Amino acid sequence: MKKLMLSTALIAAGFAVAAQAEEITVLSWGGQYEKSQVEAYAKPFTAATGIAVKTEAADNPAAPVKAQVEAGNVSYDVVDVEYADGVRMCDEGLLETIDPAILEAGADGTPAMDDFLPGAVTDCFVATIVFSTVYAYDTTKFTGEAPTTIADFFNLEKFPGKRGLRKGAKVNLEMALMADGVPADQVYETLGTPEGVDRAFAKLDTIKDSVVWWEAGAQPPQLLADGEVAMTTAYNGRIFGAAVAEGKPFQTIFDGQVYEYDGYVIPKGAPHLEAALKYLTFATTTQALADQAKYISYGPARKSSGPLVGLFEDGKTEMGPYMPTAAENLTNALPSSYEFWVDHDTELNERFNAWLAG
Incomplete structure (x- = not known):
């Protein structure tokens, strides 16, 4: 009986180690933006799933994807790109398609495809933020x-x-x-x-x-x-x-x-596709997108996230007026x-x- 219990404990421990050992790599832009993703997406995701998230940065994350996919040596699981790059790379066959059925409904119950802003979800791209130059x-x-x-x-x-x-x-x-x-x-x-x-x-x-x-x-x-x-x-x-x-x-x-929109894509041949899809789904929930706005002044890509946007991490700065989508900031703006x-x-x-x- 003791041998059986020991054996069972070792097997369970082995599974736990395997779960903890699973890791995805997310390529983003660095700086305060990357910090916002780590705090709002990556840390809560790891806490909920046990899947670790490693974040790397590039001047333009779209650039390395084509070379990796064509070489058949993909190291990134999820990549943050600008909207036009996401559409273009999808057309070129460089990205995995994303079934919109995996996206969670809004916190208010609104179906995902009605909750995301117009055009924010395409065949290979799910928007997370509205940013501006x-x-x-x-x-x-x-x-x-x-x-x-x-x-x-x-x-x-x-x-x-x-x-x-x-x-x-x-x-x-x-x-x-x-x-x-x-x-x-x-x-x-x-x-x-x-x-x-x-x-x-x-x-x-x-x-x-x-x-x-x-x-x-x-x-x-x-x-x-x-x-x-x-x-x-x-x-x-x-x-x-x-x-x-x-x-x-x-x-x-x-x-x-x-x-414009910025958001997530998954390179064709991502080494941890299932975990990447789990991360993308988690990161694009109502609460995760609202939480990101606590760290940086980019507007969430979901309608249901807007009412949940509150103060900056300093606990005193209202984020609303700093958003590119604030009414007063759109008087002479170009999508x-x-x-x-x-x-x-x-x-x-x-x-x-x-x-x-x-």
Whole structure:
């Protein structure tokens, strides 16, 4: 009997060790955003399932996926990508399809596909947040009149100083057209014509010699802090983190913001597919998405999460006004068109790279 009990105990212990040994790897963007995912998704998921979550970071997590899948050597289980990248990679056969039936209903009982914001769930992608590219400035650099519009970002005469821009066509072309007077609801119609593309690059020409280019999300706040730029475009959550969490004198300008979904995909051939699906399902529940907003100012991709968004982790800052989806921040805002960028990404980035080298 003692031998049997010992044997049973050893087997049970073995299963426990095996469960604890299971680990998935999630590729994200680093910084405060990654922290928000670890705190709101990964830690509670591990506590609930025993499955460990290892998080890695990249400047653009979409980039390594294609190489890994084509090489047949995939190390990532879940990858955080921008919406247009998720759609494009799905079309290219680089991602696992995701059955929407696995997604949990909202906390209020609303079926998942009615609870997620419009278009937030596709064949291979489930949105987690709404983020935006905004611009920001150091308030100590403008003691008189301060910039308030997207046009001010391009006005070197009125607001002198270096400008920070992400190195790429996307968002820069849209912001350039809005700064040049194109209404937000006409930006993609304009950008879909040769004349519109020329107009956008002509506007970028006006600040080209004053631009400091950035590629990783952590760079814009650092450029501001180091005094290398007077203003910079940035992900709104990065500026929020620097201003509210770190006390930097940075001001976000939402006028002319370009907002879009970001979310999770699973690379084709992910080594722990079943665990990856469990993680994705857990991370996209009403409560998990609401909890993420405690750490960063990105809006949840579920309607039922909105009422649950409360204070920042400091226990005193109301998160609502810092969200890109706050009503007052949407007065001159542009929803990024993933359809446009899926169709035109290659040609416009080729044009952008030629312009940059010229």
